[in-house]
Structure formats: C-alpha cells, structure tokens
Amino acid sequence: MEENKTLALCKVARAAVRELIGVDDEKINKALKLMADELVRDTNRILVANALDLDAAKATISEVMLDRLRLDPSRIRAMADGIREIAKLPSPLGRVLETVDRPNGLKIEKVSVPIGVIAIIYESRPNVTSDAAALALKSGNVCILKSGKEAHRSAAAIVEAMKRGLRRAGLTEHAVSLVPDVTREGANTLMRATGLVDLLIPRGGAGLIRACVENATVPTLETGTGICHIFVDRDADIEKALSIINNAKTSRPSVCNACEVCLVDADIAGELLPRLRELLVDRRIAEGKTPVELRLDEKAAHIIDGTMAGDADFDTEFLDYILAVKVVSGLAEAVEHIALHSTHHSEAIITENEAAARVFCAGVDSAAVYINASTRFTDGGEFGLGCEMGISTQKLHARGPLGIRELTTYKYIISGNGQIR
Numbered sequence: 054m055e056e057n058k059t060l061a062l063c064k065v066a067r068a069a070v071r072e073l074i075g076v077d078d079e080k081i082n083k084a085l086k087l088m089a090d091e092l093v094r095d096t097n098r099i100l101v102a103n104a105l106d107l108d109a110a111k112a113t114i115s116e117v118m119l120d121r122l123r124l125d126p127s128r129i130r131a132m133a134d135g136i137r138e139i140a141k142l143p144s145p146l147g148r149v150l151e152t153v154d155r156p157n158g159l160k161i162e163k164v165s166v167p168i169g170v171i172a173i174i175y176e177s178r179p180n181v182t183s184d185a186a187a188l189a190l191k192s193g194n195v196c197i198l199k200s201g202k203e204a205h206r207s208a209a210a211i212v213e214a215m216k217r218g219l220r221r222a223g224l225t226e227h228a229v230s231l232v233p234d235v236t237r238e239g240a241n242t243l244m245r246a247t248g249l250v251d252l253l254i255p256r257g258g259a260g261l262i263r264a265c266v267e268n269a270t271v272p273t274l275e276t277g278t279g280i281c282h283i284f285v286d287r288d289a290d291i292e293k294a295l296s297i298i299n300n301a302k303t304s305r306p307s308v309c310n311a312c313e314v315c316l317v318d319a320d321i322a323g324e325l326l327p328r329l330r331e332l333l334v335d336r337r338i339a340e341g342k343t344p345v346e347l348r349l350d351e352k353a354a355h356i357i358d359g360t361m362a363g364d365a366d367f368d369t370e371f372l373d374y375i376l377a378v379k380v381v382s383g384l385a386e387a388v389e390h391i392a393l394h395s396t397h398h399s400e401a402i403i404t405e406n407e408a409a410a411r412v413f414c415a416g417v418d419s420a421a422v423y424i425n426a427s428t429r430f431t432d433g434g435e436f437g438l439g440c441e442m443g444i445s446t447q448k449l450h451a452r453g454p455l456g457i458r459e460l461t462t463y464k465y466i467i468s469g470n471g472q473i474r
Contacts, residue, residue: 059232059242062197063249066170069195069227073167076193078144080222085140085187088218089133092183095214096129102210103179110203114177117307117373122177122203132180132211136187139439145457146193160468165461167193169251172243173442174265176201176257182211184433184440186229191439192460195228197250199243201257202235244269254455256443259370274455277420277446278370279309279398281428284387284413286404287320293425294325294403295332298376301401301427302333302345307372309444310399310431314367314377316387322356322380330357333376345374352380367394384409388416395419397446399428420446420453 092099103124110122151163171194175181182198189196200208208231216226232239243250244265253273255265265273283301285294301312317325333345347359348366359378366377367390381387391400401423402413410424421431431454433441438456445451451459 059234059239060246060249062230062232063170063172063243063246065227066195066197066230067249069225070167070169072225073193073195073228076224078146080224081144081191081193082140084219084222084224085136085190087221088183088187088190088215089136089140091214091218091221092129092133092136092211095210096126099129099207099210099214100124100126102206106179106204106206110177114203115373118177120305121307122179122207124179124207128180132183135180135434135440136183138434139187139191139457142191142439142457144191145461150463157472158470159472162466162468163463164466165458165463168460168462170195170197170249171442171460172197172199172246172250172253172271174199174240174243174253174255174257174261175204176261177203179204179207179211181256182208182231183215185442186212186215188440188442188455188457188460190228192457194460197230197232197243199232199240200235205231205235240264241268244271244273247271254442258372274443274445274451275447276443276455277309277396277398279311279428279431279444280313280368280370280394280396281310281399281401281431282314282316282387282391282395283312283401283403283428284316284381284384284391285318285321285325286384286387286402286406286409286413287318288406288409289318289321289325289403290405290425291321291325291328295328297401297403297425297427298329299332301429302376303337303342303374304427304429306374308429309370310428311372312376312401312428313369313371314379314394316379316381316390317353318384318387319352319380319382322353326353326356326378326380329378330359343374345376348375348377350377350379353378356380370396384412388413391417391419398444399423399431401426401428420444 148165153161173185212231219226250271255262259278337344348362349359397419399421400417400419414422433454441454
C-alpha cells in the first residue's frame with residue numbers, strides 16, 4: 054500500500070537526520086549550488102513533466118491557478134537562482150543566542166540547532182519543491198515533500214534533479230524526498246507520523262491548512278490564507294494609492310500576498326473609487342487584459358458600478374481578479390473591520406499622515422503591516438531570506454515568512470567544573 058511506502062519514507066528520512074549532523078556549512082553550500090545546477094541542466098525534462106501536469110489540470114482548475122502550476126525556462130532559472138541565494142546566507146546553526154554565567158560557575162549557552170525532519174504538504178506550485186528543499190538543507194534539516202496531485206509529475210522531476218545534486222556533493226540523497234502517494238492518505242500518514250516527523254508545515258488553501266491543523270498529531274506550523282487588506286486613509290496620496298492597489302491586486306492575483314479587500318475612507322472615496330474602477334476595469338479591458346471584478350458594499354455601489362458584495366465576500370481569499378471594496382467612516386472602522394475579517398497575513402495603509410500610520414500599525418494584528426507599500430512584498434526573497442517555506446500567520450514559534458532561522462530550534466549547553474546540586 055502507498056501509505057506503507059509513505060511511512061517507510063518517513064523512517065528513511067528520520068535516519069538521514071543523523072547523516073547531516075556535523076556536516077559543515079561549506080559542504081551544505083556546495084550541495085545547494087549543485088542542486089541548482091542540476092535543476093537548470095534538467096530544464097527540458099522538468100518542462101515535459103510540467104506539460105503533463107498542465108494538460109491533466111486544465112479541466113479542473115482556473116486559468117489563474119494554472120499560472121501557479123506552469124513552469125517555463127525562466128521560472129526554472131529563478132528556482133535555481135533562489136537556491137543559490139540561500140547558499141550565500143550565513144548558516145543559522147550553532148549560533149549562541151544567549152549566554153548566562155551563573156553564580157555557581159556554570160556557563161549556560163542557548164545554541165541554535167536543526168529541527169530534524171520537516172514535512173511540507175503543498176498544492177500546485179512546483180517552485181515550493183525547490184524552495185522547501187533548499188531551506189531545509191541549509192538549516193540542517195531533512196525534508197519530506199508532499200505535493201498536490203496537480204503538480205506531482207513536476208515535483209518528482211525537480212526532486213530527482215536535486216537528489217542528483219546531493220549525491221554529487223557527497224551528501225545523502227534522503228535529505229530530500231517526495232511522498233509517492235498523491236491521495237489524502239499520503240497526507241494523513243505525514244500528519245500522524247509521530248516520532249518520525251518533527252514539524253509539519255501545510256502550504257496551500259484554507260481547506261488544506263484546516264485539515265492539517267485539525268487532524269495532525271505531529272507539531273504543525275500553520276501558514277495562513279491571505280485575506281489581505283489595503284486601507285486608503287483620508288490623507289492618502291491618490292496616485293500612490295492607485296499604483297499600490299493595482300500592483301497588489303493584479304501583479305499576481307493567485308498568490309497569498311495579493312490584496313483581496315480594499316477599504317476606503319469616506320472622505321476620499323468620491324475621488325478615489327471612480328479612478329480605481331477606470332484603472333482596474335476600463336483600462337484593463339481596453340488593453341485586452343482580464344478586468345478586476347469589483348464587489349462593492351452599499352456605500353461604494355452609490356459611487357461606482359460593480360457587483361454588489363455578498364455576505365461572504367469580505368471573508369474570501371479570491372486568488373483571482375476579484376476585489377472586495379468597502380467604504381468606511383475612518384481609521385477606527387478600518388482597523389475594526391480588519392480585526393473581524395483578516396487572516397492575520399498582510400495589511401497596508403496608504404496615508405501621508407504619520408500619526409494615522411502609527412495607529413494602524415499598533416492596532417492591526419497581522420504578520421506584516423505596511424505603510425505606503427504593496428502587500429506583495431510579504432515574501433522570503435523580498436525580505437532577504439532567499440525564499441520562504443511559507444508565511445506563518447500564527448505566533449508560535451515563528452511569524453511571517455519562514456526562512457532558515459525559523460527552521461531551527463535551540464538547545465542549552467551547560468559547561469561546568471564539577472558542580473553538583
């Protein structure tokens with residue numbers, strides 16, 4: 054049974070943890086560079102696998118989601134470049150986080166160490182395969198990958214290339230593995246692999262994340278869906294606001310840091326909203342692009358044409374060319390709305406009023422809060438982390454983009470000279 058294969062893979066991964074103990078950062082970096090080289094070398098084979106995934110998925114997922122699945126030579130090069138960027142980062146391991154010298158002569162050091170076996174369950178983004186593997190290896194961890202069925206052929210081809218890079222570097226190829234079972238049972242096995250998996254990270258839609266959080270018996274780090282808000286304050290620069298909203302909504306609507314809700318102060322709504330509709334709807338139609346469907350609350354609908362928003366529209370991660378728009382009475386109502394509807398991922402305020410920006414940042418409880426910038430920057434690469442394992446929307450043990458430091462834990466090393474208690 055495939056479930057048994059998955060469990061056997063977990064046991065192999067557990068054993069591989071010990072093979073990485075003591076491997077120095079220079080050898081890790083060599084392996085990462087060779088993994089990147091092998092990805093580029095295998096471009097044609099990866100693209101063939103990806104074409105099969107795309108053909109199989111066309112009837113089941115939207116064009117926007119197909120874009121998440123689609124690979125081309127430039128995207129594969131970007132994946133390889135991401136791995137090389139991770140190799141340039143300083144090792145997160147062996148850092149002395151804190152030192153305490155006790156009156157009895159004991160020296161206590163808090164030192165960063167790998168977590169162990171990290172399992173990642175994700176959906177239709179093949180680049181997660183290489184990002185996760187590289188981040189895990191750089192932080193001294195072994196990773197088990199479980200892709201969605203839509204991306205499985207692509208993921209398998211990517212993993213095969215990376216395993217070859219590991220072998221060339223003289224490291225165990227079991228540092229990276231892909232679950233062969235594309236069904237839910239494969240995911241369920243990872244969720245319940247107590248004693249074999251040290252940390253489970255789900256990366257995908259709300260259903261996947263909820264299933265992992267509710268059913269896992271292994272420690273789970275929740276990465277969140279992104280109902281990201283942009284609030285246009287009464288003291289906003291209109292041109293700046295239009296540019297930021299356009300980027301946050303249309304640059305790549307299928308990702309979790311895309312804006313899904315725009316809140317507009319009533320004092321500026323009459324000027325902003327007609328120009329927003331012209332930018333996101335009329336101009337895009339004229340340019341042959343997909344227009345943004347504006348789902349409007351009652352006040353916004355009195356100013357511009359669009360679709361009346363339903364009850365669920367302010368609680369939906371659309372991942373599409375759809376934007377919910379609400380007119381609010383001011384900063385306090387905007388912060389209150391975000392508190393009620395946010396998934397605690399990324400929110401932004403557009404304002405030239407520093408006091409308003411401070412109140413917004415203090416009042417909004419999300420992993421990333423922006424002042425006059427697009428929510429699309431919530432990304433490991435943009436934060437200088439190389440890439441990320443996901444965006445954590447919880448508060449323990451990490452929050453925001455999960456880079457190599459967030460994939461470590463710590464232990465205490467206590468040095469003495471014969472002390473007894």
